[in-house]
Amino acid sequence: MEKNLVGLRCRQRACILGIRADQKRKRQLEEMGLLPGTPLLLLLRNCGGTVMIKVRDSILMLGQDTARSVRVWSSEQEG
Structure with missing residues (x-):
């Protein structure tokens, strides 16, 4: 199912x-390791939309706007 990072649990x-962002932000995120095909794990999501994710060997905190711009796919069902 396709969604953005804020939509994960x-x-x-x-x-x-x-x-889905302007070229500058897209390049910054790619330099942080957020590349198509890269697996990630959502560690924390607060009610303000901020998320903490694990990508490769790094843990990243992303604000709500940035998290909404990262499109992901997950085969895990909501539940």
């Missing part, structure tokens, strides 16, 4: 499909 695994 804690401990849900997903794979990055792409980033």
Whole structure:
């Protein structure tokens, strides 16, 4: 199921499909390792939309706007 990072639940695994942002932000996120095909794990999501994710060996915190721009796919069902 395709969604953005804000749509994932804690401990849900997903794979990055792409980033919908301006070129500058897209390049910054790609330099941080957020590349299409990269698996990730959502560690924490707070009610303000901020998310903490694990990508490769890094843990990243992303604000709500940035998290919404990262498109992911997850085969895990909501529940």
